[in-house]
Amino acid sequence: MATRAIVVGGTSGIGYAMACRVAAEAGSAKVIISGRTKPEKIPYPNMEFRPLDATSMSQIKKYTDTFKSVPGRELDLLIMSQGIMSMAGRTEVEGIDRKMALHYYGKQLLIRELLPTLKPDGKVIIVYDGKTGNPNKLLWDDLDLKRHYGLSTAANNCMVMNDIMIQHYASSQQQDTKEGKRRHFVHAYPGGVDTGLLRNLPWYLQALARTLAPLITVTPDTCAQYLLNGVSERAAAAADAEGGGKYWSNIDNKGRLIKDKAVWDEEQMNAVANNTWNLVDEAIKSG
Template sequence: MAIRALVVGGTSGIGYAMASRIAAETSSSAVIISGRTEPKNMPHTNIEFRPLDATSMHDIKEYTNTFKSAQQQKLDLLIITQGIMTTAGRTETPEGIDRKMALHYYGRQLLIRELMPVLTEDAKVILVFDGRFGTPANLKWDDLDLKKHYGLGTSANHCMVMNDIMIQFYAAQQQPQGTTKRHFVHAWPGTVKSNLLRELPWYLQPVGLASKFISVSADTCAEYLLNGASKCAAAGNAEGRFWSNIDNKGRLIANKAIWNSEQMKTVADHTWALVDGTSTGSKS
């Protein structure tokens, strides 16, 4: 079946592999990949590149406004994979957001919110980050963007848990008895052969080298995640559950924390206040 997909972070690694797999399934599908640098090799003629700096809330707003203003078919699939692997401490963007958190959480949520109007009624949204781990009890509710309590482990945990909360936030807006049945997936890719390993400092390169012996290819990971997201979305929607956390084989992760409406609203309100305070334009 022909689909229209947008893959942010699709210029390399898992995102590129997912975009390539979607484009290869049927020549009538249309795939847009976005990131900072256009890939040297565009493997299929039905893949289009559009530049985007996903660390910038301002750039994301301009990108999504342009996307929404164009007369085009709606998106069946939104995949968000951008990321960075670094041991640097808090490194703020010009907008005052830690660069890792901008890529792994804030920019992702701004993309979803702003592109919601161009998603089909049964679209799937897949966040590739870490839908398996994360410790809800360690969430610092009074410092969600970690201006005061920043640490590598703490920032990673916040991005994991807040992405979990937000897929449930969006899922709660779907209509079990109506027509809007979009499904929101937070995926854990596991250990994947990726260019991200090159960003590790020299003293951790042996760790990256060792991981290559236990990691899968980006293409294999893409297959697992795409197939798993489709199966879990179908099963979840049939149950009236419009969110799923999946593991590196595409299997549903059970026993995830369930967030109440007040907790979801707290995280959503914080997120919109921060991204709207740094970007231009109003919410959709």
């Protein structure tokens, strides 16, 4: 059976490596890679590039509407690895901080809009940081950080809100599992990976980063292998569980299950989801 995948952030780094692995597994696979810049090399004929500025909610909505406009399109995999390493302060696009748009809001909009096309056993993979977010530091009264913005605060809010939302999607699906819907939602921690994001560091840190990278990082291809294998294992374990499984997982940089993650109640999940959609839908209108 052919695998159809969309990989946003798939033009470089981890996303590109994951896209290449999916494309290489079978010639019948169809892999769409998306980002702002077309990669110099698209190594497999079953890969295609579609441009997307993933900082813009309005552009994401147009992108997903275009994909859904073709009847019968179904996805097996939705992978989102878009991100940026920057020391800049709050920089808004359509009223949303650019870093938070890439690391959280855009990912959630892609899931919401493409979920109707996802096969009953499809998989959604957020590559950001499913390991180190601190739930106790989530700013519930300022989730989008209009008033309390800081680099570490923005990172933590994005980590924790991604954690909450994968549980939200899995919980929303529970009523459909008896009818065969067993989509699995994953928030992955890639660990240290030698990617082009290092180029976004200040010049005075780049030399140090290049020196240390071989000692503390793995290649994007190695990371892709660990994460894809881990996702497949978690989805299989959930499907095989007696009485149905837990259809969300946080995995580490070796693809192993992170077992100590906070479990959120329905009120908390709905609070984050409602705040997210209010902000995202306003951004779409303004775009």
